[in-house]
Amino acid sequence: MAIETLDDLAVQGTTLGVRIDINSPLTDEGALADDARLRAHVETLSELLERDGRVAVLAHQGRPGGDEFRDLRPHADRLDELLDAPVGYADGTFSGEARRAVESLDDGEAVVLENTRFYSEEYMEFPADRAGETELVDKLAPVLDAYVNDAFAAAHRSQPSIVGFPTRIPSYAGRVMEAELDVLGDIESTPEPRTYVVGGAKVPDSMAVAESVLERGLADTVLTTGVVANVFLLADGTDLGDASADFVYEQGYWDEIDRAADLLAEYGDRIRLPVDLAVERDGDRHEIAVDDLPPREGEAAMDVGSATVSAYGEVVRDSGAVILNGPAGVFENETFARGTRDLFETATDAEYSVVGGGDTAAAIRRFDIDGFDHVSTGGGAALNMLTGEDLPAVEALRN
């Protein structure tokens, strides 16, 4: 069944639950370090407000227990600046007070409801029917006329605010969702050879993608960077030193090391690992060949080294399509930004290049890199889609 879009929705005077993805990097003080994901949703929100909708924004920030698990007040303040309409903030998601804030909206007004993940069921995965019966959906659906999902970046999560509402109220794709589905739905027609560059810190997501594209023959080469590369190196028997290994173990990524070992055994000829890594030594960047590891006590691998960037660069330049997700290192720290900056710049030389990921997109803006054919607002969602997997959010909108 075709997905309905905002073209199919009679907006005026209706109260809309609009799920967006404004999960953003934050400063240590909890302020927004990057507002790109907010700006991405301006088109959808402005359209709904200009068409006299009453908009209740649903969104998450961070993961429970993480440093970036914070409230959405800064996001509401920034949206208020970005939109030509008043944007309020409710410090509850579906409390009586939050519901009253939704019910008292006027035409052309918006309110940002509190971080959906402050509510425990939101961080669980459910089939859509069951998600439709969770507290969040059960309490909010009665005060909403319709639901709009514009949160492409969270479309791979089968969580209540993503898949629950379409089982209860009429539901539509927002403009970001619509555009992403159009572009990313057509990856099999991108030019070959295809290279996937998987990096960053969300190792299970990246590993699932690597496995899938290798199995399906979609990837001619997988280049590994970031923490993902560290996991592959550990799986390959490299002594990374305690600091890097402990970082991986503390995240509970034991299974990912086994998975990486299986992938290397099966598809080793198509997977590339870094040949050198960068650590901090005496306050400076210091590069070490993988053959010369481990580093000194306490030194952690924070970036890929120059030899890796140049080896990967050759693969990338010869690629028809490059699909890239995840920074190559701790790019937020200038000492370890080089791998990410140089590799990303090289990726724009491929015939066709697609990038995804919140931090990845932030790195692109930070380094002012132009020339990608598509910069997705999604990381995991984009890559799931590129590998041909169904996105729960999209399935929910179809039913």
Ligand SMILES: Nc1ncnc2c1ncn2[C@@H]1O[C@H](COP(=O)(O)OP(=O)(O)O)[C@@H](O)[C@H]1O
């Ligand atoms: N070697 C590394 N050690 C620790 N963190 C790393 C390393 N390489 C990359 N990172 C971190 O990975 C984070 C981004 O990963 P991720 O969330 O997976 O990316 P995205 O949001 O683009 O999907 C960044 O904060 C970066 O500092």
Ligand SMILES: O=C(OP(=O)(O)O)[C@H](O)COP(=O)(O)O
């Ligand atoms: O940032 C996100 O995903 P991404 O890092 O894959 O782009 C989304 O907001 C989903 O967040 P999650 O991976 O904590 O479910």
